[in-house]
Amino acid sequence: MSFLAHETLKIEGMECDHCVLRVGRAIASVQGVIEVDVNLETKEAVVEFEEAKTDLKKIKAVVRDAGYEPL
Template sequence: MEKTLNVQGMSCGHCKMSVEGALNELEGVSAAEVNLEAGKVGVTFDESKVNVDAMKEAVEDQGYDVSA
Protein backbone atom coordinates (compact mmCIF):
# COMPACT_ATOMS: atom_id res chain seq x y z
CA MET A 1 0.00 0.00 0.00
CA GLU A 2 1.15 3.54 -0.66
CA LYS A 3 0.46 6.71 1.31
CA THR A 4 1.64 10.28 0.94
CA LEU A 5 2.25 12.26 4.12
CA ASN A 6 2.44 16.06 4.14
CA VAL A 7 5.38 17.06 6.34
CA GLN A 8 6.17 20.62 7.39
CA GLY A 9 9.63 21.76 8.41
CA MET A 10 11.84 19.73 6.06
CA SER A 11 14.35 21.95 4.30
CA CYS A 12 17.62 20.11 3.67
CA GLY A 13 19.33 16.83 2.97
CA HIS A 14 19.65 16.13 6.69
CA CYS A 15 15.88 16.53 7.09
CA LYS A 16 15.33 14.12 4.21
CA MET A 17 17.66 11.54 5.73
CA SER A 18 16.10 11.88 9.20
CA VAL A 19 12.55 11.37 7.95
CA GLU A 20 13.39 8.56 5.53
CA GLY A 21 15.54 6.86 8.18
CA ALA A 22 12.82 7.03 10.83
CA LEU A 23 10.22 5.58 8.48
CA ASN A 24 12.50 2.85 7.12
CA GLU A 25 13.17 1.67 10.69
CA LEU A 26 9.50 0.78 11.12
CA GLU A 27 8.66 -2.85 10.52
CA GLY A 28 6.46 -3.11 7.44
CA VAL A 29 7.79 0.00 5.67
CA SER A 30 9.48 -1.04 2.43
CA ALA A 31 10.23 2.42 1.02
CA ALA A 32 10.10 6.08 2.03
CA GLU A 33 10.87 8.88 -0.39
CA VAL A 34 10.98 12.54 0.63
CA ASN A 35 10.20 15.34 -1.83
CA LEU A 36 11.61 18.43 -0.08
CA GLU A 37 10.18 20.94 -2.58
CA ALA A 38 6.64 19.61 -2.20
CA GLY A 39 6.92 18.87 1.53
CA LYS A 40 5.67 15.35 0.95
CA VAL A 41 6.82 11.87 1.84
CA GLY A 42 5.73 8.88 -0.21
CA VAL A 43 5.67 5.71 1.86
CA THR A 44 5.22 2.15 0.62
CA PHE A 45 4.22 -0.19 3.42
CA ASP A 46 2.51 -3.40 4.48
CA GLU A 47 -0.69 -2.33 6.21
CA SER A 48 -0.83 -5.58 8.17
CA LYS A 49 2.41 -4.61 9.95
CA VAL A 50 2.32 -0.82 10.32
CA ASN A 51 -0.33 1.92 10.25
CA VAL A 52 -0.35 5.58 9.28
CA ASP A 53 -0.48 6.71 12.92
CA ALA A 54 2.79 4.89 13.64
CA MET A 55 4.40 6.52 10.61
CA LYS A 56 3.18 9.98 11.63
CA GLU A 57 4.52 9.42 15.14
CA ALA A 58 7.93 8.34 13.79
CA VAL A 59 8.19 11.52 11.70
CA GLU A 60 6.93 13.74 14.53
CA ASP A 61 9.53 12.18 16.85
CA GLN A 62 12.14 13.63 14.46
CA GLY A 63 10.69 17.11 15.08
CA TYR A 64 8.47 17.62 12.03
CA ASP A 65 4.75 18.30 11.76
CA VAL A 66 2.67 15.81 9.80
CA SER A 67 -0.77 16.20 8.26
CA ALA A 68 -2.15 13.19 6.43
Protein backbone atom coordinates in the same frame (compact mmCIF):
# COMPACT_ATOMS: atom_id res chain seq x y z
CA MET B 1 1.66 -12.15 1.85
CA SER B 2 0.01 -9.05 3.13
CA PHE B 3 -1.40 -6.13 1.27
CA LEU B 4 0.79 -3.17 0.44
CA ALA B 5 -0.39 0.36 0.93
CA HIS B 6 0.89 3.48 -0.80
CA GLU B 7 0.37 6.68 1.09
CA THR B 8 1.57 10.21 0.56
CA LEU B 9 1.94 12.39 3.60
CA LYS B 10 2.65 16.07 3.90
CA ILE B 11 5.41 16.95 6.33
CA GLU B 12 6.09 20.43 7.64
CA GLY B 13 9.45 21.61 8.96
CA MET B 14 11.91 20.10 6.50
CA GLU B 15 14.40 22.71 5.33
CA CYS B 16 17.37 20.90 3.85
CA ASP B 17 18.70 17.56 2.65
CA HIS B 18 19.64 16.70 6.20
CA CYS B 19 16.01 16.94 7.26
CA VAL B 20 15.02 14.76 4.32
CA LEU B 21 17.56 12.17 5.43
CA ARG B 22 16.33 12.22 9.02
CA VAL B 23 12.70 11.87 8.03
CA GLY B 24 13.54 9.11 5.55
CA ARG B 25 15.54 7.17 8.13
CA ALA B 26 12.85 7.55 10.76
CA ILE B 27 10.14 6.25 8.44
CA ALA B 28 12.35 3.44 7.13
CA SER B 29 12.94 2.27 10.70
CA VAL B 30 9.26 1.44 11.15
CA GLN B 31 8.64 -2.27 10.92
CA GLY B 32 6.59 -3.05 7.83
CA VAL B 33 7.79 -0.10 5.76
CA ILE B 34 9.02 -1.36 2.40
CA GLU B 35 10.04 1.87 0.75
CA VAL B 36 10.07 5.57 1.46
CA ASP B 37 10.77 8.54 -0.75
CA VAL B 38 10.96 11.98 0.81
CA ASN B 39 10.76 15.09 -1.34
CA LEU B 40 11.93 18.44 0.01
CA GLU B 41 10.27 20.59 -2.65
CA THR B 42 6.82 19.10 -2.36
CA LYS B 43 7.24 18.48 1.41
CA GLU B 44 5.92 15.01 0.87
CA ALA B 45 6.88 11.50 1.83
CA VAL B 46 5.64 8.64 -0.30
CA VAL B 47 5.57 5.51 1.77
CA GLU B 48 4.93 1.92 0.80
CA PHE B 49 4.15 -0.38 3.68
CA GLU B 50 2.59 -3.68 4.64
CA GLU B 51 -0.87 -2.99 5.96
CA ALA B 52 -0.71 -5.91 8.35
CA LYS B 53 2.41 -4.60 10.07
CA THR B 54 2.02 -0.88 10.35
CA ASP B 55 -0.21 2.07 9.61
CA LEU B 56 -0.08 5.81 8.95
CA LYS B 57 -0.56 6.58 12.63
CA LYS B 58 2.71 4.86 13.56
CA ILE B 59 4.54 6.39 10.63
CA LYS B 60 3.36 9.86 11.59
CA ALA B 61 4.43 9.24 15.18
CA VAL B 62 8.07 8.58 14.23
CA VAL B 63 8.08 11.65 11.98
CA ARG B 64 6.89 13.68 14.94
CA ASP B 65 9.52 12.07 17.19
CA ALA B 66 12.18 13.09 14.68
CA GLY B 67 11.09 16.70 15.13
CA TYR B 68 8.87 17.30 12.11
CA GLU B 69 5.17 17.87 11.68
CA PRO B 70 3.17 15.40 9.61
CA LEU B 71 -0.18 16.72 8.43
